[in-house]
Amino acid sequence: MDAFERQDLTPIVNASGTMTYLGASIVLPEAIAAGAAILPRFVLIDELQARASTVIARATGSQAGFMTACTAAGISLGIAGAMTGCDLAKVEQLPDTTGLKREILIPRGHLISYGAPVDQAIRLTGARVVAVGEPRSFTRAQMEAALAPGIAAALYVVSHHVNCPAQVPMAEFIEICHARGVPAIVDMASEQDLKGPIAAGADLVIHSAHKFLGGPTGAIVAGRRDLVSAAYLQNRGLGRGMKIGKEGILGAMAALDAWARRDHGGARNAEAARLRYWREHLALVPGLSVATVPDWTGNPVERLEIRVDEALAGIRAWELADRLAAGRPSIHVRDDRMVEGYFYLDPCNLHPGEEVIVAEAIAANVQGAIARGDGRRISFADRQRAIIAAAEQGPFTDGTAT
Numbered sequence: 268m269d270a271f272e273r274q275d276l277t278p279i280v281n282a283s284g285t286m287t288y289l290g291a292s293i294v295l296p297e298a299i300a301a302g303a304a305i306l307p308r309f310v311l312i313d314e315l316q317a318r319a320s321t322v323i324a325r326a327t328g329s330q331a332g333f334m335t336a337c338t339a340a341g342i343s344l345g346i347a348g349a350m351t352g353c354d355l356a357k358v359e360q361l362p363d364t365t366g367l368k369r370e371i372l373i374p375r376g377h378l379i380s381y382g383a384p385v386d387q388a389i390r391l392t393g394a395r396v397v398a399v400g401e402p403r404s405f406t407r408a409q410m411e412a413a414l415a416p417g418i419a420a421a422l423y424v425v426s427h428h429v430n431c432p433a434q435v436p437m438a439e440f441i442e443i444c445h446a447r448g449v450p451a452i453v454d455m456a457s458e459q460d461l462k463g464p465i466a467a468g469a470d471l472v473i474h475s476a477h478k479f480l481g482g483p484t485g486a487i488v489a490g491r492r493d494l495v496s497a498a499y500l501q502n503r504g505l506g507r508g509m510k511i512g513k514e515g516i517l518g519a520m521a522a523l524d525a526w527a528r529r530d531h532g533g534a535r536n537a538e539a540a541r542l543r544y545w546r547e548h549l550a551l552v553p554g555l556s557v558a559t560v561p562d563w564t565g566n567p568v569e570r571l572e573i574r575v576d577e578a579l580a581g582i583r584a585w586e587l588a589d590r591l592a593a594g595r596p597s598i599h600v601r602d603d604r605m606v607e608g609y610f611y612l613d614p615c616n617l618h619p620g621e622e623v624i625v626a627e628a629i630a631a632n633v634q635g636a637i638a639r640g641d642g643r644r645i646s647f648a649d650r651q652r653a654i655i656a657a658a659e660q661g662p663f664t665d666g667t668a669t
């Protein structure tokens with residue numbers, strides 16, 4: 268029996284992509300080996316981070332970089348660093364911002380939640396959020412008007428969570444910030460373009476280590492050496508609770524190295540074969556229409572979009588997703604557009620053969636709903652209420668009660 272069975276954990280098939288709540292990604296053997304090799308040893312963490320800096324600089328084109336606990340941590344550290352600079356007294360003073368520039372400009376449409384609200388990662392430091400524009404647009408003029416002397420930094424988020432079609436492109440955003448002497452920080456947690464933001468002039472960019480890179484939980488903070496140093500100095504302040512261990516640092520370095528050597532074409536072909544299989548099998552299921560769609564933030568990734576016609580399928584998109592998740596194995600689909608009646612299958616984190624399990628479970632659940640007539644009962648609002656209630660209830664039982 269392995270630890271998974273001993274702990275009676277629910278077996279998962281992940282057709283959703285890289286989701287923190289599922290353990291993010293299939294961690295690469297190289298990253299696992301690196302973490303295991305360093306765990307029993309001691310190391311000067313500053314020295315290890317300096318080695319990481321070299322690896323990060325090579326991968327991103329930045330002057331320097333370091334590893335931290337996760338992207339959300341990287342955002343807080345970067346914002347804090349922009350406020351304090353390399354002044355330890357100021358680092359220890361946060362979240363009290365007396366005497367510091369404390370306003371952070373962010374496009375209103377970038378105020379997303381990745382499981383927690385990005386504005387909280389900013390406010391955590393004592394900073395104040397200055398949102399510009401409207402939820403789905405912002406302009407150069409709006410930015411220029413908002414870039415007052417109290418602005419310590421500006422944050423730009425590139426993500427599938429962002430739905431802001433009429434926006435200033437990242438490179439222009441950075442240029443506008445620089446014209447006012449304001450550092451531009453970019454959250455690219457899920458984006459595979461490691462060199463783009465630095466090439467566009469970003470002062471700091473944060474990538475997740477545990478998403479597309481397939482590293483252990485962590486994040487890469489890359490950028491201008493002075494701002495990287497200021498962000499890193501927060502480890503002696505509010506960053507203490509965001510620390511990454513030696514295994515996370517070396518594991519992320521190994522994942523970055525492996526990324527540079529990975530057969531990306533081969534990986535894409537394997538994903539394309541799964542998408543083809545899904546398309547062929549699921550097109551035959553009543554009430555489902557399927558299409559292969561590209562990732563819309565520009566990652567070289569395709570997914571299968573499944574639209575559920577509830578009258579024909581006898582079930583709503585979210586009911587189907589919830590029944591898939593309640594099955595064994597528990598199958599997780601990508602649900603960010605669920606309210607509109609469709610979801611996606613993402614092939615990037617499947618183990619070989621799991622595409623068959625996914626297709627068969629989807630077909631069986633639709634056929635079952637049609638046969639039993641037990642679908643179309645739960646509204647999206649009710650489902651969201653239940654999700655929040657379950658989160659507030661928590662996953663724990665009373666360990667003293669058994």
Ligand SMILES: *Cc1c(COP(=O)(O)O)cnc(C)c1O
Nearest residue numbers: 287337338339381426456457475
């Ligand atoms: C996932 C994500 C985050 C949070 O990443 P963690 O590394 O899990 O903290 C932040 N921003 C964006 C855009 C994300 O996609």
